[in-house]
Amino acid sequence: DQQVKQNSPSLSVQEGRISILNCDYTNSMFDYFLWYKKYPAEGPTFLISISSIKDKNEDGRFTVFLNKSAKHLSLHIVPSQPGDSAVYFCAASKGTDKLIFGTGTRLQVFP
Amino acid sequence: GAGVSQTPSNKVTEKGKYVELRCDPISGHTALYWYRQSLGQGPEFLIYFQGTGAADDSGLPNDRFFAVRPEGSVSTLKIQRTERGDSAVYLCASSLNGGRTDTQYFGPGTRLTVL
Numbered sequence: 472d473q474q475v476k477q478n479s480p481s482l483s484v485q486e487g488r489i490s491i492l493n494c495d496y497t498n499s500m501f502d503y504f505l506w507y508k509k510y511p512a513e514g515p516t517f518l519i520s521i522s523s524i525k526d527k528n529e530d531g532r533f534t535v536f537l538n539k540s541a542k543h544l545s546l547h548i549v550p551s552q553p554g555d556s557a558v559y560f561c562a563a564s565k566g567t568d569k570l571i572f573g574t575g576t577r578l579q580v581f582p
Numbered sequence: 583g584a585g586v587s588q589t590p591s592n593k594v595t596e597k598g599k600y601v602e603l604r605c606d607p608i609s610g611h612t613a614l615y616w617y618r619q620s621l622g623q624g625p626e627f628l629i630y631f632q633g634t635g636a637a638d639d640s641g642l643p644n645d646r647f648f649a650v651r652p653e654g655s656v657s658t659l660k661i662q663r664t665e666r667g668d669s670a671v672y673l674c675a676s677s678l679n680g681g682r683t684d685t686q687y688f689g690p691g692t693r694l695t696v697l
Contacts, residue, residue: 502682514688517686560624567638568613569640570686574622574623
């Protein structure tokens with residue numbers, strides 16, 4: 472039972488354009504959401520998070536949007552840079568430290 | 583070191599053998615987590631320690647898996663009677679105080695291959 476879903480396994484975006492990564496969840500008890508970035512042979516690195524009481528959180532080039540009614544969140548990266556090429560994982564938690572991860576989306580930013 | 587370290591980086595073993603995977607958290611971090619990432623999947627929670635005690639071990643798949651953190655710092659994940667399905671990257675993470683909003687910092691992982 473996949474509670475956090477990333478339906479796009481890959482995304483290719485031109486440098487300077489916007490990258491939009493999507494994530495859907497099924498459990499309405501989730502109250503905290505995170506995005507992690509992973510480079511090959513490294514562990515995931517925390518990127519940005521959002522609490523369920525908010526619908527948007529912004530940090531520099533990264534913005535996360537949460538639509539609770541649709542059980543959907545998205546990560547916007549603008550402008551995209553070649554160094555953003557990585558696998559992006561969406562994760563969620565329901566009041567505890569236990570993170571439930573999606574399967575990831577591989578982002579490639581080309582010149 | 584500045585980050586979470588894990589040893590070994592790679593471990594190849596035969597079916598039925600016993601393995602130990604080690605995690606050194608960031609100094610001063612009281613919370614420690616183990617996750618497992620299979621090919622094509624996201625990390626899957628295994629166990630969470632707050633200090634020396636396991637606060638949540640609901641992700642351990644069966645009794646062949648066991649983890650300890652005797653002094654509240656280094657942790658060892660132990661797998662008995664390994665099976666081919668145990669092959670995965672085992673990730674360790676730590677956070678300063680625990681709690682869902684406390685950032686979890688991940689190590690590079692140990693890639694376990696069971697032949």
